[in-house]
Amino acid sequence: MPSTAPALPLADVTVSDAALRRFLHGLPGVDAVGLESRAAALGTRSIKTTAKSYAIDLAISMIDLTTLEGSDTPGKVRSLCAKGAAPDPSDRSAPAVAAICVYSDMVREAKEALRGTGIAVASVATAFPAGRAARSVKLADTREAVAAGADEVDMVIDRGAFLSGRYLQVFEEITAVKAACGEAHLKVILENGELATYDAIRRASWLAMLAGADFIKTSTGKVAVNATPANTLLMLEAVRDFRAATGRQVGVKPAGGIRTAKDALKYLVLVNETAGDDWLDPxxxxxxxxxxxxxxxxxxxxxxxxxxxxxxYVTVD
Known part of the structure; x- marks a missing residue:
């Protein structure tokens, strides 16, 4: 797919709501048919045995193993951490996962259970999953997660503000949360299923990256439409073009609805063919x-x- 990197400096893009709107609406429109056709075509690529073995281990090492339920208990979180550290007790060559993702009140439990493993603790924050709270509450939520030991924070954008065109408000909220994260990495959840159009997803991707996101994430996993090959491909194009324009690399996290190894390998093909092998890393x-x-x-x-x-023959989460 052709680059969508803007041919203009980005320094003044966020100085006002008008400038940000002009920039975001100046991004090239998305060819929906072309995007979906390319995602479908890449999904037919065959991965042979040796490469498949490597790809499966790579996919395991990229998982944010997640429990985000109202019924979560300390015991469930400790069990999930044990599984993340040793996914296959019968085969210690199986790689560990990248992170365990929990609500902020479970961060200390996860941090203690993972001590010495090198596995990160990620916490959702900012009134996840709806994001319907005052900014002060969202920032307090973020600070609580970081104080408890979160290495990564997954925030949700204010979709109502974004869809109403209040782009600077969304930008300022992301930058405030980024500051509250301190040394923790920030993943910004766009909730693609609620943004509805590919053009909106492209704009939200660029907005999040301009605001300092370390990762952009497709979805909360709590709505009807979550990660799809097409919307993930679009976000991969965005991070590729953002690096071309700024020199800064940003990660991508598809979430929700990816349940099989076959699906995961299709996403790795998307990464390799769109962003390149620099992104084939947890x-x-x-x-x-x-x-x-x-x-x-x-x-x-x-x-x-x-x-x-x-x-x-595998443990139940």
Whole structure:
């Protein structure tokens, strides 16, 4: 796909609401048919046995293993952390996941359970998943997560403000949350299913990156439409073009609805063919998932032993 990198300096883009609107609405429109056709075509690529084994391990190492339920308990979080650190107890060569993602009140529990593993603790914040709260509440939520030990914060944008065209308000909120994160990395959730159009997703991607996002994330996993190959491809184009324009690399995290190894490998093909192999690293690409790990482990066992064990042979989250 052709680059969408703007041919103008970005220094003055965020000085006013009018300037930001002019910039965002000046981005090239998205060819929806072309985008979906390319995503579908890349999804047909075949990955052979040796490369498949490497890709499965890479996908495991990119997972943000997630539990975001009202019924979460300290015991459930500790169990999830143990699984993330040793996904397959029968095969210690299986890589650990990238992070464990929990609500802020479970961060201390996760941090203690993961001590010495090198696995990051990610916390959702800013009134996740709806984001319907005053900015002071969102910032307090972020600071609480960081104070508890979160290495990464996943925030949600104010979709109401964005869809109303109040772009500077959204920009300023992201920059405020970024400041509240301190040393923690910030993942900005766009909630693509609520943005509805590809043009809006492209604008939101650029807005989040201009505001300092370390990652842009497709979705909360709590709405009807979450990550899709097409909307993830669009975000990969955005981070590629943003680096071309600014020199700064930003990660991408598809979340919600990615449940099988086959699906995960399709996303890795999208990364390689769109952004390039610089993004084929847990530092720059993540899967937000809860059930994906189980299928990756089953496929890994099949490649290793020649037998498909089935779901009863992997631990239940």
């Amino acid at each position: 530092a720059w690409f993540r899967f937000g998932a809860s059930s994906l790990l189980n299928d990756l482990l089953m496929q890994r066992q099949k490649l290793t032993t020649g037998r498909y064990s089935g779901p009863d």
